[in-house]
Amino acid sequence: MKTFFKDNGLTIVLVTMFLFSVLGMIWSGQAAHNKELAEHGSPALRLLAYMASGNFLSGLFENWESEFLQMTAYVMLTAMLFQRGSAESRDPDNPDRPNDEFPATTRRRNPVFSWLYSYSLGIALALLFIASFVLHWWASLMAANEEALLHGGEVQTLSGYLLDAQLWFESFQNWQSEFMSTAVLVVLSIFLRHKGSPESKPADAANSETGA
Structure with missing residues (x-):
């Protein structure tokens, strides 16, 4: 396992950073989009609905x-x-x-x-x-x-x-x-x-x- 992480560390770290960034994008994007919807009197989107928007x-x-x-x-x-x-x-x-x-x-x-x-x-x-x-x-x-x-x-x-x-x-x-x-x-x-x-x-x- 130690050899695996040493041989593939660059890919593992980059994929981890990618997933962290996507999650951050989802969290912040949903909050910003729902704020805009609220300003127009529209109902907020749930998580899956926002991800499909x-x-x-x-x-x-x-x-x-x-x-x-x-x-x-x-x-x-x-x-x-x-x-x-x-x-x-x-x-x-x-x-x-x-x-x-x-x-x-x-x-x-x-x-x-x-x-x-x-x-x-x-x-x-x-x-x-x-x-x-x-x-x-x-x-x-x-x-x-x-x-x-x-x-x-x-x-x-x-x-x-x-x-x-x-x-x-x-x-x-x-x-x-x-x-x-x-x-x-x-x-x-x-x-x-x-x-x-x-x-x-x-x-x-x-x-x-x-x-x-």
């Missing part, structure tokens, strides 16, 4: 969408572009890595599998982004229609809502922060260090050294 699901999936977009862009762009001196970049003078290609015999025997597996991380993240965007689109429509019913507005359709400014405002407000934070990490890792982290160059490495 557009208000909660829209907030949940719009954040998942932006995170998966960030990771997709990061994985794909770092395969094509460089930033000299950054721990987050391959060395532009020596970009090739060992074991980054299947043997020629494997590529000839299973060309489709070889290609798909070679790019499987980026593909998987891109599919997760698309799935979370669709879920955000659907949940944001739910939230907009719940709000419309609360205020006597017009209910929208799924196809019509795709062109609604509210959907894209929710997406872009998250996308911009993801791209900004990734760019900050790429640039700061040129000059700053965090001893022991694979996201940082060694503490004594030169600023010009590229890659961790």
Whole structure:
């Protein structure tokens, strides 16, 4: 058991922090949403009803969408572009890595599998982004229609809502922060260090050294 926690500690801690944050989001979101409902003379939502509401699901999936977009862009762009001196970049003078290609015999025997597996991380993240965007689109429509019913507005359709400014405002407000934070990490890792982290160059490495 001790070996299991040592070998998987990063995943265990991150999943625990994720679950804690989701619970905090549910607790605080339900309280805030019920306060708004009370101001309009509507009954409060119970826990399960709130978790199934557009208000909660829209907030949940719009954040998942932006995170998966960030990771997709990061994985794909770092395969094509460089930033000299950054721990987050391959060395532009020596970009090739060992074991980054299947043997020629494997590529000839299973060309489709070889290609798909070679790019499987980026593909998987891109599919997760698309799935979370669709879920955000659907949940944001739910939230907009719940709000419309609360205020006597017009209910929208799924196809019509795709062109609604509210959907894209929710997406872009998250996308911009993801791209900004990734760019900050790429640039700061040129000059700053965090001893022991694979996201940082060694503490004594030169600023010009590229890659961790």
